[in-house]
Amino acid sequence: MIKNIFYGFMRVHILYHATKQQICGIEIMEELQRHGYKVSPGTLYPLLHQMEKDGLLVSKEDTSSGRKKIYYKATKKGNNEFHEIKIKIVELYKEIFEENL
DSSP states (O other), X not given: OHHHHHHHHHHHHHHHHHHHSXXXXXXXXXXXXXXXXXXXXXXXXXXXXXXXXXXXXXXXXXXXXXXXXXXXXXXXXXXXXXXXXXXXXXXXXXXXXXXXX
């Protein structure tokens, strides 16, 4: 169960960053690792592709640096779903941490 929860947290983390700016795989992998997630390209890229397939992200290829990079940005659906998730996170946080204050 914990693996599924962390996988969900990674999805939320990715979606959060993709609502703020375009992201590329290596940068988001480093960001996730900075937060303690042990994620490999074999885990991250299928996750990004699934999120794109689900309509949460859209990708754009960039070759201006001479190397092919794929950038991801949240779609309107991704932004809406992130907003809903954020509300649920706040509700859960309050229930867990503020109920005895």
